[in-house]
Amino acid sequence: MSTIAFYDQHSQDFFESTVNVDVSELYYAFLSNLPTNARILDAGCGSGRDTKAFIQMGFNVTAIDASAELAKVATDYIGQHVTVCTFDQIDPTLTFDAIWACASLLHVDASVLPDTFTHLANTLVDNGAFYCSFKYGIQDRTHNGRFFTDADESRLQQWLKNTGLIIKHTWITADARPDRENEKWLNAILIKAVK
Template structure:
């Protein structure tokens, strides 16, 4: 994660966590969780407050989580009552481990030129037929906003990344509006992506 963005999250960890903890994500859970085996292992990658990891845990899934921000990871560990690792997507280095990986509003801080390798890391970490959920702010540019760096993607941009660099298959892409009060004008790109077994 860019240093500027990491500093933002470390300095604003508590307020960021508080502002996201109670956002209703049920519509997104309803898309993702039916694709994960019962009691399957889900990685909440870039977990922030651990809001989603907590929900998955309550539904009986095995949950792992990490965040690049040391301060956010500490808050998330306390909330989840489970260790949350401090690491980046670039440091994700495992294979065939997860039934599902949840990247909710987290990959959008990865510089665009690093996304191909990050998607390969995610592909390696998933079991065959594992499912990846990702969300990006809708657009085509790299930009700085409120002290954080963003990579925006639309359907064509995400499709190009996936088809050119991975064995992934996109199951579904759709747009949603931000669920936080006062942010309804912000559009998100959501996608469900499957790890296709290599024959």
Template sequence: MSIRYYQQHAGDFFTATVDVDMRSLYAPFIALLPAQGTLLDAGCGSGRDSKAFKDMGYRVEAFDASAEMVALASGHAGIPVRRLTFSELDEAERYDGIWCCASLLHVPAAELPQAMQKLADALKPGGAWYVSFKYGDGEREKDGRHFTDLNEQTLENLVSPLAGIRIHTTWRTEDKRPGRDEIWLNALLRKA
């Protein structure tokens, strides 16, 4: 459902998100990364964050489930972007950092544990992992997209079964897009 939405609205979504200033969210994440580390932008959308991390000197790989978004992100970030879903990710301890900004929230709650395990497997020991979800508790559909909302406790319930992964910090922010009033749960995870 959400993939179809992004296929049909890729241009509008790209325009609405590509110039949003995310520096305040990048700072705590990159503080945990080695210089020139290898990052995965998982569910990269417009490629905004991939480009920002590449411009900071990181080696960036990215994927998105929507072919239209893959094309737009690849062009914007100047890197090859793979068309992939979270369930298709199959890497072992490859990345120093994984960035999941507003992407895992489209995974149905029943599929989130598997998606989280795939990402945990792909993270190197000592690696940092950023996730963000709309703040709440439960699943919903809005405008042709599926959302799984989390709060601190439901995030803890999701992370605690992942061997070696712990929550480093969580914080809430207001939506950074103009005219939006949603609250987001942000979290940094670490791998032992």
């Protein structure tokens, strides 16, 4: 089963297990880099939790997800359409002030991540902010039917070479979900360099 098929099959369970998770500390680190009324791409929106929060804060948010079933659930929750597409299918003519990729890029194969980062960065304005998070580690693995690419600081740095993105800040957090406190996450704020 592919990772997308997993989310299609388990969309309701995934929604229920993530929609109420409090990640407000991550919001602060991200939003402090944004202009008022910023245009945000929620890349891999999952349950729609973060898109809804950003809209309620007054931001203009475009949400995408590769799982059609999860996109349906998120659309209902947000009250705004979620586009079904993969990262590399994003319309390159779109422009955003910021990209939010919370626990989503970790499903992209490590060999493809440099191109994925480049494609996403091409939709960002100069000095635009890009938040991403990965499970902390250096493995590529399949777990419970989903593929994961883990990252540490040096792995992330390697992927970002020649993408136009530079690391502003990284930090490690514990998983915010109950019973997952022992799982560590690498969080990063990236900035698109001015050409």
